[in-house]
Amino acid sequence: xxxxxxxxxxxxxxxxxxxxxxxxxxxxxxxxxxxxxxxxxxxxxxxxxxxxxxxxxxxxxxxxxxxxxxxxxxxxxxxxxxxxxxxxxxxxxxxxxxxxxxxxxxxxxxxxxxxxxxxxxxxxxxxxxxxxxxxxxxxxxxxxxxxxxxxxxxxxxxxxxxxxxx
Numbered sequence: 777x778x779x780x781x782x783x784x785x786x787x788x789x790x791x792x793x794x795x796x797x798x799x800x801x802x803x804x805x806x807x808x809x810x811x812x813x814x815x816x817x818x819x820x821x822x823x824x825x826x827x828x829x830x831x832x833x834x835x836x837x838x839x840x841x842x843x844x845x846x847x848x849x850x851x852x853x854x855x856x857x858x859x860x861x862x863x864x865x866x867x868x869x870x871x872x873x874x875x876x877x878x879x880x881x882x883x884x885x886x887x888x889x890x891x892x893x894x895x896x897x898x899x900x901x902x903x904x905x906x907x908x909x910x911x912x913x914x915x916x917x918x919x920x921x922x923x924x925x926x927x928x929x930x931x932x933x934x935x936x937x938x939x940x941x942x
Contacts, residue, residue: 792863800865800935803827810935813840818859841872845879858882873913886925887932897940
């Protein structure tokens with residue numbers, strides 16, 4: 777596990793990560809899957825929040841991180857993005873890691889690992905989890921993307937309790 781090199785102390789980092797949990801809970805109350813993401817600048821100021829957007833269109837690409845990356849590209853400068861940190865309630869999947877990379881977001885901090893998420897969701901048709909760590913996706917790129925996680929994994933797993941029963 778890498779150390780978080782952002783300007784946030786561990787307690788502040790955990791606070792922002794828990795904010796992504798609140799967004800995930802909100803997402804679930806809106807009828808979506810319990811995933812949330814937060815983008816903060818180098819000083820820890822929240823820039824964008826995003827929840828999962830699966831419903832109502834059953835859009836399997838509407839993951840919180842991908843939606844956040846799209847909004848970030850449209851509204852923030854490359855300089856801000858390069859020094860920003862995306863906090864996510866779960867490890868970005870391969871699709872989301874690609875979107876984060878292409879958006880130019882410099883750092884990712886996540887809670888629940890993709891491998892552990894797969895154990896939670898099982899073979900649910902709405903979440904055919906890829907067991908591909910985001911570090912591998914980022915490592916294949918031409919510029920570095922720092923990754924910190926998993927963190928607060930037990931707490932993050934609790935967000936999914938009872939959600940993925942078929």
